[in-house]
Amino acid sequence: MSGRIGSIVEHAAAWLLGLVWVAPLLYAVWAAIHPQGYSTRFELFAPLTLENFAAAWDAAPFARYFLNTFILVTMVLVAQFVLCTLAAFVFARSEFRGSGLLFGLVLLQLMIMPDVLLVENYRSMRALGLVDTILAIGLPYMASAFGIFLLRQTFKQIPRELEEAARVEGCGTMAILLRVYVPLAKPTYLAYGLTSVSYHWNNFLWPLVITNTVETRPLTVGLSVFASTDQGIDWAIISAATLMTSAPLLLGFLMFQRQFVQSFMRAGIR
Amino acid sequence: MTMTRRATLGALAASPLLASPAVHAQAPTEIVFNYPIAVGGPIPRLIDGYCEEFARENPRFRIKPIYAGSYQDTLTKTLTAMRGGDAPQLACLLAVDIFTLIEEDAILAWEDMAGVEKPWLDGFYPGFMENSRARGKTWGIPFQRSTIVTYWNKEAFREAGLDPETPPQNWAQQVEFAQKLTKRQGDNVTQWGIQIPSSGFPYWLFQGLTTQADVRLMNADGNRTFFNDPKVAEALQYWMDLSQRHRVHPGGIVEWGTTPRDFFERKTAMMWTTTGNLTNVRRNAPFPFGVGMLPAGRRLGSPTGGGNLYVFKSANAAQREGAVRFARFLTTPERAAHWGIETGYVAVTPAAFETPAMRAYVADFPAAAVARDQLPHAVAELSTHENQRVTKALNDNLQAGLLGRKQAGPAMADAQAEAERILRRYR
Numbered sequence: 001m002s003g004r005i006g007s008i009v010e011h012a013a014a015w016l017l018g019l020v021w022v023a024p025l026l027y028a029v030w031a032a033i034h035p036q037g038y039s040t041r042f043e044l045f046a047p048l049t050l051e052n053f054a055a056a057w058d059a060a061p062f063a064r065y066f067l068n069t070f071i072l073v074t075m076v077l078v079a080q081f082v083l084c085t086l087a088a089f090v091f092a093r094s095e096f097r098g099s100g101l102l103f104g105l106v107l108l109q110l111m112i113m114p115d116v117l118l119v120e121n122y123r124s125m126r127a128l129g130l131v132d133t134i135l136a137i138g139l140p141y142m143a144s145a146f147g148i149f150l151l152r153q154t155f156k157q158i159p160r161e162l163e164e165a166a167r168v169e170g171c172g173t174m175a176i177l178l179r180v181y182v183p184l185a186k187p188t189y190l191a192y193g194l195t196s197v198s199y200h201w202n203n204f205l206w207p208l209v210i211t212n213t214v215e216t217r218p219l220t221v222g223l224s225v226f227a228s229t230d231q232g233i234d235w236a237i238i239s240a241a242t243l244m245t246s247a248p249l250l251l252g253f254l255m256f257q258r259q260f261v262q263s264f265m266r267a268g269i270r
Numbered sequence: 271m272t273m274t275r276r277a278t279l280g281a282l283a284a285s286p287l288l289a290s291p292a293v294h295a296q297a298p299t300e301i302v303f304n305y306p307i308a309v310g311g312p313i314p315r316l317i318d319g320y321c322e323e324f325a326r327e328n329p330r331f332r333i334k335p336i337y338a339g340s341y342q343d344t345l346t347k348t349l350t351a352m353r354g355g356d357a358p359q360l361a362c363l364l365a366v367d368i369f370t371l372i373e374e375d376a377i378l379a380w381e382d383m384a385g386v387e388k389p390w391l392d393g394f395y396p397g398f399m400e401n402s403r404a405r406g407k408t409w410g411i412p413f414q415r416s417t418i419v420t421y422w423n424k425e426a427f428r429e430a431g432l433d434p435e436t437p438p439q440n441w442a443q444q445v446e447f448a449q450k451l452t453k454r455q456g457d458n459v460t461q462w463g464i465q466i467p468s469s470g471f472p473y474w475l476f477q478g479l480t481t482q483a484d485v486r487l488m489n490a491d492g493n494r495t496f497f498n499d500p501k502v503a504e505a506l507q508y509w510m511d512l513s514q515r516h517r518v519h520p521g522g523i524v525e526w527g528t529t530p531r532d533f534f535e536r537k538t539a540m541m542w543t544t545t546g547n548l549t550n551v552r553r554n555a556p557f558p559f560g561v562g563m564l565p566a567g568r569r570l571g572s573p574t575g576g577g578n579l580y581v582f583k584s585a586n587a588a589q590r591e592g593a594v595r596f597a598r599f600l601t602t603p604e605r606a607a608h609w610g611i612e613t614g615y616v617a618v619t620p621a622a623f624e625t626p627a628m629r630a631y632v633a634d635f636p637a638a639a640v641a642r643d644q645l646p647h648a649v650a651e652l653s654t655h656e657n658q659r660v661t662k663a664l665n666d667n668l669q670a671g672l673l674g675r676k677q678a679g680p681a682m683a684d685a686q687a688e689a690e691r692i693l694r695r696y697r
Contacts, residue, residue, distance in 0.1 A: 036554065039531070059312075118346075122354035131356060209347045212302075212336045224339050225307055225314075233527040 031239035039235040052240035059237075060222035061214050062244070069218040072134050072207075073200045077193055079142040084192075087143075088151030089177050093163075103152075109145035118209060125210055132212045141200065147192055154188040155181050187263035194253075194260055201249055219245045298325070298332040299588040301596065302358035305335060306344040306577065308414070309546045309613050313337075316612055324599050331592035333360075341577065345370075352376055352582065359585035360593045365401035365578045366653035368409050369492045373655060377580045378590070379407035385594040393619050394601075395642075397574050400650035404492065410578025411597045412618040414609070416546045417641050417648055418478050418572045420565070424558040426451055426461065426539035437540070437562035441482070441508060444540075444565045448518035451539040463518035465538040466509065467526035472668045473652050473661050474573060475542055478564050479505035481571025481649050487664075492654040493696040497664060498686035505567070506671050506678040514674060522673055530554075544575060545641040548614040552635070561637035563644045570647040576615065607631075616641045654689070655696045663688035 031039045032053065038046045056062075091103050114121075121140045122131075130136040158181060166176050182189075204220040211217045223245055226238045253260060303321075307313045314337055321333040338344035341364045348361050357376070371377045380386045391399075391408055398412035424434035430450040438444035448463025466475050473487075480487055485501035488494065496502065512519035526543075533541045534554050542564065551559060564572050579600070581593045599605065603621040607628040610617035622628055623642055632639045654660045667685040670676040676684070 037534075037556070041535070060314075118350050119353045122350050122356070126354050126356050205343070205346065208339050208343055209350050212334075221337075221339070224343070225337075227340060233531070235531075 028239040028243055031235045032243050034236065036234065036236045052236045053244060056226070056237050056241035056244060059241070060225050062219070062222055064214055065217060065219045065222040066245075066248075068134060068216060069201060069220075072138055072218055073197045075134070076138040076141055076200050077196055079138070080144050080147050080196055081189065081193075083143050084147035084151050085177070085182065087148045088155055089181060091148065091152045092155035106145050106148055110149070114140070115205060118206065121206070122210065131210060132216055134211075134216050136210045137203075137207045137216070137218065138200070140206070144196070147196070150188055150192055151185060154185045158184050187266040190259060190263040191266075194263075198249060201246075298330055299592050300332050300334055301360055301585070301589050301592045303333050303335045303596070304338045304344055304348050304358045304361040304363075306338055306341045306362060308341060308577075309549070309615070313613070316609070320600060320605065324596055327599070328592070328595055331595065333592070333596055348582075349374065349376070352584070357582045357584035359582055359589045360596065361580050361582065362413055362577045363580055365398075365410055365412070365415070365574070365576060366651050366657055368401065368404055368578075368653060369655045370657055371580060372404065372409065376582055377409055378583055378585070379409055380411060380581070380594070380597075381407055383581065383590045383594050384587075385591060385598075390598060390601075393621060395616075395618065395620065395645045397645040397648035397650075398618055400490075401574060401653060402578055404490070410580055411601065413577055413579045413597075413600060414613065414615045415574055415576035415578075415618055416544045416615055417574050417644060418475060418542055418564060419545055419640055419644065420540060420542055420562045421533060421547075421551055422540045422560045422562065423533065423536065423555075424560055426536065426557075430539075434558075435560065437560060438565045440566045445512070445516055445518065448512070448540065449516060452518045459517075459520075461536055462520055462532075462538040464512065464540040464542075465519060465524050465529050465532060466512070466542045467524045467529045468669060468672050469523050469525045469527070471526070471661070471665065472672075473664045474575060476505065476509065476664075476668055477573035477649070477652055478542065478571065479509055479567070481573065481647075482564065482567030482569060483508075484568040484571075486649065487652050488654050492657075493693050495654060495660065495664075495686060495689040495693065497667075497682045497689060500679075503679045503682045506668065506682060508567075510671055510674075510678060513672070523669060533559075545616055546576070546614050548637060550614070552637075561640045563640060563647070570644070572644055572648050573651045574645075574648050575651050610638075616645070654693060656692050659692050660689045663692070 030042070033048050033050070034046050035049050035051070087106070091099065091106075117140070125131050125136040125139070128136075130139065162180050162184075163176055166180050171179060201218075202220060203218075204224065207218050208221050208224070211221070223241055226234070226241055305317060314335075317335045317337075321335050325332055336358070338347045338361075344361065345363055345367060348358060348363065351357055352374070363371070380391065394402075394412050397417075398415050399408070402408055402410040402412060420437050422437050427434040427447075430447075432447060432450060438447045444464065451461065451463040452459060453461040466478075468475065477487060480502050483501040483505040485496065485499050485505070487496060487502070489496075513521045520538075529538070529541050529543055530547055530550060532538045533551070534556060536557075548561070551561075563570060579597050581590060581597075585593055600609070601618060603619060603625045604627070606617045606619055606622035607625045609615060610622065611627065611631050617623055617628060623632070623639070652661060652664070664685045667676065667681040671678055671681040
């Protein structure tokens with residue numbers, strides 16, 4: 001009996017948390033599909049409209065921005081997977097002089113806010129002749145300390161027996177990495193990939209600073225046109241623009257929700 | 271192959287007759303121009319249009335406009351690029367950033383550049399030049415400038431038995447009107463008398479009150495503040511009383527961003543906000559509204575606000591010439607009038623208000639002239655060395671007062687003590 005009450009309470013709490021989480025999203029949908037006057041007035045039969053989306057789409061070259069953001073997150077993700085996998089494998093499975101110190105240095109990167117490095121990163125990009133390119137937005141993030149750390153922990157948990165068995169079967173080091181370690185770390189890759197994609201999808205300051213033209217700028221910079229501070233906030237159009245730009249991420253998450261949640265549980269990112 | 275090319279080049283250089291057409295065929299001098307967006311509307315299209323028009327009139331120069339986010343973002347982007355050795359040549363930044371930019375040794379005085387004449391510099395409204403001059407020189411050219419005005423709902427005035435055509439003229443009247451305009455249902459207020467926003471940058475609206483109380487917040491050198499003047503505390507007390515004593519103004523912090531919307535939705539009958547909102551209010555208010563000067567305390571008054579044009583030291587001689595030409599191009603009466611009409615900013619010269627386009631606009635929409643008429647009473651926006659830290663000290667204490675955590679006098683004394691500590695080394 002007490003067990004049932006407990007489970008009811010648990011369910012109620014879960015629903016409540018879910019509601020709190022989804023409320024801003026529901027509000028954004030409400031504001032986006034109604035005329036401006038209804039932004040803070042809730043009438044069930046308020047007239048519906050798609051004009052806010054049309055106005056938002058017109059305010060900046062969003063088609064190009066979508067393409068840029070897509071190129072950016074794909075490029076960063078691929079580079080991070082390759083670099084972090086190789087680095088993590090070394091840190092997880094080989095002991096050499098100074099490996100502890102080296103790993104410590106990598107971890108140190110976790111404690112530095114990227115914004116502090118704004119000027120230094122700008123200088124590097126300028127020296128490389130990369131100012132105003134999509135590559136420049138992604139380059140400082142490719143060797144991700146967080147990714148290396150996460151994958152190293154995952155690789156360390158994989159029993160050595162599997163590696164030895166593979167070696168007996170005649171696998172080289174690279175084949176062991178690709179056939180044993182990577183497949184077993186799939187949940188970690190998925191979880192890390194999601195955090196990385198959503199971070200770069202949302203990143204604003206660095207892309208704004210390092211790019212100058214429509215051809216290289218991501219969605220967030222386009223979105224900032226609506227934050228016109230002198231004039232106050234137009235919830236309807238901001239909601240429409242936000243929904244529009246976050247739609248791909250949101251859809252992706254809803255479709256693969258189960259896998260994501262499981263990966264997060266296993267990878268230990270919360 | 272290389273030898274032949276070198277030989278050809280040598281021949282070209284040696285022969286002035288041959289070399290001179292090559293000079294003429296040179297690509298136009300490029301000037302990078304960072305600009306922010308702080309109001310709605312198709313600002314990038316307007317700016318791009320100006321740049322193209324300028325290029326047609328001045329084929330030797332090409333302006334490359336770069337949208338750089340909010341004012342704050344634009345400053346960050348510009349200074350980051352500058353420290354990275356890649357500064358733009360021209361930027362539109364807040365007028366109050368003047369001391370920050372001088373300290374960074376980033377900008378040039380306009381007088382030190384060729385093509386800048388005194389009549390041009392003297393052609394702007396003096397109220398806008400207060401924030402543009404320091405140490406005897408002009409560092410910024412007024413471009414997108416604004417000031418604070420009162421907006422009122424004429425319908426609400428009529429319902430409350432007030433003359434819908436007359437806004438409050440002084441502090442006492444403002445309280446009296448607001449009392450009549452506040453609608454209560456039991457403990458609930460359905461319509462406040464007045465809203466003065468206090469989120470984000472309360473110091474700016476507060477400066478309206480202090481100017482009316484006839485006190486200045488800082489000196490012209492930007493290294494001394496007067497927050498502990500009794501008149502400053504008096505101004506804060508008046509603001510606090512609106513909500514804490516008279517109960518005609520919402521308690522706590524009033525959001526800047528949503529105040530216009532509260533006005534449209536009749537949650538407040540009067541509001542103080544920037545002239546940059548004119549176009550927005552005109553488009554969205556579902557009732558007839560009025561725009562008036564802020565009421566007088568001991569005197570009329572409001573601070574100016576908005577952005578100036580700055581030329582960076584990175585510009586070479588040709589780029590400086592182009593930047594000066596472009597600034598003059600943007601501030602011609604016709605263009606200043608066009609910019610003002612399209613955005614709601616105050617046109618920066620008296621001459622702009624004499625153009626046929628502006629006359630027609632004002633005849634149709636008299637509210638557009640209110641900011642101009644208030645300008646003779648306007649003062650410079652609070653701007654000091656280490657501007658962000660000093661204004662933060664003031665903002666925090668203003669909000670503490672409005673939230674009822676501090677008394678007006680001690681709050682301003684605390685703000686002054688903090689500002690003293692920061693500014694001491696600049697004297």
